[in-house]
Amino acid sequence: MASTALRIRGLRKEYPGHDGHGPVVAVDGIDVDIEAGEIVAFLGPNGAGKTTTLDIALGLVPPTAGSVEVLGVSPRQAVSAGHVSAVLQTGGLLRDLRVGETVRAIAALHGAGGRVEDVMRRAGLAELAARKVSQCSGGEQQRLRFALALLPDPQILVLDEPTAGMDAAARRDFWETMRAETHQGRTVVFATHYLEEAQAFAPRTVLIDHGRIRADRPTDELRNLVGDRTAAATVPPGTSDAALAALRALDGIREVRADGNRVVATGTASDDAARLLLTTLGGRDLEVTAPSLESAFFALTETLHQDPAQGPVSEKTREAGER
Numbered sequence: 551m552a553s554t555a556l557r558i559r560g561l562r563k564e565y566p567g568h569d570g571h572g573p574v575v576a577v578d579g580i581d582v583d584i585e586a587g588e589i590v591a592f593l594g595p596n597g598a599g600k601t602t603t604l605d606i607a608l609g610l611v612p613p614t615a616g617s618v619e620v621l622g623v624s625p626r627q628a629v630s631a632g633h634v635s636a637v638l639q640t641g642g643l644l645r646d647l648r649v650g651e652t653v654r655a656i657a658a659l660h661g662a663g664g665r666v667e668d669v670m671r672r673a674g675l676a677e678l679a680a681r682k683v684s685q686c687s688g689g690e691q692q693r694l695r696f697a698l699a700l701l702p703d704p705q706i707l708v709l710d711e712p713t714a715g716m717d718a719a720a721r722r723d724f725w726e727t728m729r730a731e732t733h734q735g736r737t738v739v740f741a742t743h744y745l746e747e748a749q750a751f752a753p754r755t756v757l758i759d760h761g762r763i764r765a766d767r768p769t770d771e772l773r774n775l776v777g778d779r780t781a782a783a784t785v786p787p788g789t790s791d792a793a794l795a796a797l798r799a800l801d802g803i804r805e806v807r808a809d810g811n812r813v814v815a816t817g818t819a820s821d822d823a824a825r826l827l828l829t830t831l832g833g834r835d836l837e838v839t840a841p842s843l844e845s846a847f848f849a850l851t852e853t854l855h856q857d858p859a860q861g862p863v864s865e866k867t868r869e870a871g872e873r
């Protein structure tokens with residue numbers, strides 16, 4: 551079996567323009583390899599090109615240029631062999647069928663009748679089997695799409711904003727189910743706007759904006775890349791400024807502020823600052839905060855837009871992203 555699940559090279563997609571506008575460049579040169587067993591988030595704002603990239607990887611949309619291999623074969627071959635399946639944002643469900651009927655019907659197409667019960671249970675649908683699809687919530691319908699995607703027992707699952715429209719609890723349940731699936735060695739690639747989803751679920755994040763990859767790193771590293779951490783603690787009354795000097799002297803701490811007895815140290819060396827706050831300074835109520843992926847995302851995209859070494863973002867691409 552090929553160990554590279556997804557191999558994308560020089561991928562570009564232009565959609566024809568309308569009303570005298572030039573073509574929309576949805577994907578502007580993406581290269582990425584995803585190894586078997588990886589869980590990878592495609593993170594980016596609206597119109598970044600995530601869906602287009604995933605649709606090409608599923609053989610739903612032809613690229614303008616470049617290539618995609620899925621487990622060493624074309625996307626269409628991989629899909630028809632049942633090696634890859636997807637949970638897409640919309641479509642694909644018949645509203646008048648019941649949940650159980652839907653799963654059985656699709657299972658029959660795949661010759662997977664024996665898997666119906668197992669898949670329903672894994673997607674958390676056992677209790678909903680008799681409910682009409684039209685009476686399911688958006689989150690329940692996404693679970694149904696998820697169950698259908700599991701039927702061929704795919705090696706790769708592609709999820710395009712699978713939790714769109716779910717509330718926080720449903721989202722958490724969904725990702726718990728997914729986590730169990732990935733323990734079985736599946737490759738999972740998902741698109742999301744939810745920074746906390748990438749952070750909670752994907753060890754690797756590919757940051758996409760204006761049709762290009764802006765960063766491709768371990769998610770934790772990405773979070774640390776931009777923005778400092780803070781370590782804050784409440785120190786005993788009367789702690790002198792001289793005592794805080796030790797904190798200021800730490801390598802990697804660039805600012806120390808005291809607001810009453812609450813001392814906040816900002817910089818990359820938050821662990822060292824925390825240790826000093828709790829020991830030498832006798833502090834309590836320690837809080838360490840890391841920058842959110844959101845702030846990393848905006849800082850990174852800003853930096854990259856301004857950095858000529860990365861090449862200017864073409865006007866055409868910028869337009870595409872702003873539509």
Ligand SMILES: Nc1ncnc2c1ncn2[C@@H]1O[C@H](COP(=O)(O)OP(=O)(O)OP(=O)(O)O)[C@@H](O)[C@H]1O
Nearest residue numbers: 565574576595596597598599600601602870871873
């Ligand atoms: N069929 C199409 N015809 C014309 N333009 C399109 C088409 N599909 C997508 N686009 C445009 O291509 C760009 C990328 O869209 P895409 O849906 O891939 O982004 P996305 O990152 O998935 O966004 P979202 O998070 O909103 O789903 C956008 O500017 C979008 O308007």
